[in-house]
Amino acid sequence: MTELQYKETVVFERPTALTPTQTTYCPGCTHGVAHRLIAEVIDEMGIRDDTIGVAPVGCAVFAYRFFDVDFVEAAHGRAPAMATGIKRSLPDRFVFTYQGDGDLVSIGMAEITHAAARGENITVIFINNANYGMTGGQMAPTTLPGQKTTSSPTGRDVELAGYPIQMAELIASIQGTSYVVRRSLHDARNIRQAKKAIRTAFEVQKRGLGFAMVELLSTCPTNWHLTPPDAMNWLKENMLPVYPLGDYKIHDAVKSAGI
Amino acid sequence: MTKELIKGNIAFAEAAIRAGLQAYFGYPITPQTEALEWMSGRMPELGRAFVQAESELGAINMVYGSACTGARTMTSSSSPGISLMQEGLSYIATSEVPVVVVNVMRGGPGLGNIAPAQSDYNQAVHGGGHGDYSPIVLAPANIQELIDITYESFDLAEKYRCIVMIAIDGSMGQMMEPAELPPFREIKKEHPAWAIVGAKGRKPNLICSLNIDEVEHEKVNLRLLARWNQIRKNEVRFKEYYLDDADFAVVGFGTAGRIALSAVRAAREKGIKVGLFRPVTLAPFPEKQIEALAARMKGLLVVEMNTGQMLDDVMRFGKDLSPVRFYGRPGGVIPLPEEILREIEALATETIPADIHPRDLWFDRLTAELGLTYEAA
Ligand SMILES: Cc1ncc(C[n+]2csc(CCOP(=O)(O)OP(=O)(O)O)c2C)c(N)n1
Ligand code: SF4
Numbered sequence: 102m103t104e105l106q107y108k109e110t111v112v113f114e115r116p117t118a119l120t121p122t123q124t125t126y127c128p129g130c131t132h133g134v135a136h137r138l139i140a141e142v143i144d145e146m147g148i149r150d151d152t153i154g155v156a157p158v159g160c161a162v163f164a165y166r167f168f169d170v171d172f173v174e175a176a177h178g179r180a181p182a183m184a185t186g187i188k189r190s191l192p193d194r195f196v197f198t199y200q201g202d203g204d205l206v207s208i209g210m211a212e213i214t215h216a217a218a219r220g221e222n223i224t225v226i227f228i229n230n231a232n233y234g235m236t237g238g239q240m241a242p243t244t245l246p247g248q249k250t251t252s253s254p255t256g257r258d259v260e261l262a263g264y265p266i267q268m269a270e271l272i273a274s275i276q277g278t279s280y281v282v283r284r285s286l287h288d289a290r291n292i293r294q295a296k297k298a299i300r301t302a303f304e305v306q307k308r309g310l311g312f313a314m315v316e317l318l319s320t321c322p323t324n325w326h327l328t329p330p331d332a333m334n335w336l337k338e339n340m341l342p343v344y345p346l347g348d349y350k351i352h353d354a355v356k357s358a359g360i
Numbered sequence: 361m362t363k364e365l366i367k368g369n370i371a372f373a374e375a376a377i378r379a380g381l382q383a384y385f386g387y388p389i390t391p392q393t394e395a396l397e398w399m400s401g402r403m404p405e406l407g408r409a410f411v412q413a414e415s416e417l418g419a420i421n422m423v424y425g426s427a428c429t430g431a432r433t434m435t436s437s438s439s440p441g442i443s444l445m446q447e448g449l450s451y452i453a454t455s456e457v458p459v460v461v462v463n464v465m466r467g468g469p470g471l472g473n474i475a476p477a478q479s480d481y482n483q484a485v486h487g488g489g490h491g492d493y494s495p496i497v498l499a500p501a502n503i504q505e506l507i508d509i510t511y512e513s514f515d516l517a518e519k520y521r522c523i524v525m526i527a528i529d530g531s532m533g534q535m536m537e538p539a540e541l542p543p544f545r546e547i548k549k550e551h552p553a554w555a556i557v558g559a560k561g562r563k564p565n566l567i568c569s570l571n572i573d574e575v576e577h578e579k580v581n582l583r584l585l586a587r588w589n590q591i592r593k594n595e596v597r598f599k600e601y602y603l604d605d606a607d608f609a610v611v612g613f614g615t616a617g618r619i620a621l622s623a624v625r626a627a628r629e630k631g632i633k634v635g636l637f638r639p640v641t642l643a644p645f646p647e648k649q650i651e652a653l654a655a656r657m658k659g660l661l662v663v664e665m666n667t668g669q670m671l672d673d674v675m676r677f678g679k680d681l682s683p684v685r686f687y688g689r690p691g692g693v694i695p696l697p698e699e700i701l702r703e704i705e706a707l708a709t710e711t712i713p714a715d716i717h718p719r720d721l722w723f724d725r726l727t728a729e730l731g732l733t734y735e736a737a
Contacts, residue, residue: 150560155425156568165566171556173428174568176451179421182413186425186433187556189409190383194558212421215414 116140118149120169125160129329131286131319132160135228136167138296139197142303143170152195153187155180159201160234178209181216184223195306197224202243203233206266213272217312220277224302225314227268230321231340238324242266245343250324265343269316273349279311281350285318285341287333304360310352318344363538368528369394371503371539372436372462375510377402380545382431383409385422390474391530392438392464408547416441420448427457428567430555432514432548436462438530439480440471442488449523450489454569454580456554458517461495462510462526464533467692475692476530478614481669484527485643492581494588495523496595497643499613503537509640511542516595518552520587527642529615529665531694592644602628603635608707609653611637611674612663616695620663623700632708642670647677654678661707663700664688668719675718683712686722 115121118140126132143149149170156164158177165172175183180198188196205213205227216223232250233239239252243265247256273281280302284295295317302313318340320332327335366374373395376384384403386396396412403410409426413419419435426433437445442463452459465480467473484497496516500506506528513524551557556565571577601621603609612620617638624636637653639646650673654660660682662671667690675684687703689695713721720737727734 151558153556153558162570163572165564165568169559169564171559171565172568173425173455173556174566174570175424176421176447179417179424179448182418182421183425183428185411185418186383186385186422186427187429188425189411189422190426190429190431190433191557211414212418215418219411 118143155198157200157204181212206242220311230319279352280313283316373398375507383426385419416444420445430551434460446489453493456521478665501618504539597640601636606635622697650677654681686718
């Protein structure tokens, strides 16, 4: 018997900043993708020891189980205020919040807006999936006109329930911000661009350049009642027109830092 | 150290700074605002953290975040602002991070007014936020005591990893008195082992008020209760005046207690053997002391700047042992020493009907005196 000779080459593995834990996300949900991108950035920048995460209330409420970094769990919408408190007391640590659209755009509108206005030197990862995932798919401020949810059963009626809030545009309009972009997680090319943006957002914080927010268009196959691939397509066809991808604010200081 | 004339709001702010305060977050509200203003100058000048938050909701969650790093952190506000903070306080209590909160109470409910009141007693002592938890609540009655209590409050909060609330009222926030400020303490350099500071060389720390497994959260509740029982055993504080030979006692905290002291002195001059019992910790409440007091006295008079919130606690421990009378002025009205003196005289001479609640008797007396009529109960 000759011994089988082979050489193992690792082509893909879990980022070390993610714990070897099964997530609580539904199959095909892009929350998991967003987690992975953040963890890859933490690994690549070598900042695991200095990073503090602030988890939201929403499907990512257990985010602290999945990242191998120090974490706090905020009240619904208050993550930017909590992050402010942490960052002001530990200015040399990396502090990021991870928030859904109910958390950030609805109940936490004041906290995010004022953290942005103060130019808090934090990184905000904002998951826009056009509904309240965790509570079972109710209408969010980001729900599209006509979109059916459990609390807009005949479709969001703008006469009664108003229009979606374009958060990247809104936050970018605040003078205190440094880096505000919108990316999407619906295909590989966009996922790569999302990762670059997350990296930039952390680099902005590293250089003390102020407030950075990356809005990520995400899928919620469970509450959209679509298969994961159909959800990707739905995002592409319906969300992109309402939430155009792009760089909404890149402060001169960020540009000249060459990041 | 020499005494200086100092305003209550500034006194507690500066005392906190000298106790090694590292971060302050607040929002303007009368009659507390001078504290925020003082902090806005002093904290940055000392290289410490200060943020005027977008709201009290923002402020308390900044406090929460900062306290999670182990930094000495505080906020101050007044009644409506403290109401807004209750969400954060519930999370903070569950997470067992030490924070200090000063409530410069004003007339409520609602927007009420900016006059001094004690009507947040129940909110502070019996709840406030949702869930089972108890903060330590301290009620000083003069500026020196306010300074001393604030200075010590951080040690207490850290010892028990709990909320310490200092409950004063608008008059104490605004009044000036000669008082001595304590020496500067060094800023803490070490972070406690539980703090969120980055997981260098260890597994991540988590500060969280969530336990999706109810059996685990039951344990958190029981741990909080075990800690509270320690606090009840160790931290009860009160002041007694003229009680050694007394037949009657007035019970009052904070400013009401202070005004009652003038009335007690005036009554003594008239030959009435009356003293004052002033709870300093409203929580833990001096239960045993009230019980013992009631057993010794021929009658108790509870005086408050509300409609009898502490009265219920006094009754819980004392009513079977001694007749209880109540006098209160709610809504921002301060009782005068003459009013309390009159009540003491009545306490010493009239029999208190056992079958009518002291609050009902007081209600009838006060409304008659004010010429107000309401639908009968
Ligand atoms: C103060 C408060 N109000 C309401 C809730 C209930 N709640 C939990 S998650 C959630 C919605 C979260 O939705 P979103 O932020 O869009 O995140 P997703 O679940 O979609 O990721 C709500 C309303 C709560 N926990 N706290
Ligand atoms: S409910 Fe939606 S957002 Fe939440 S984990 Fe499932 S798919 Fe993702």
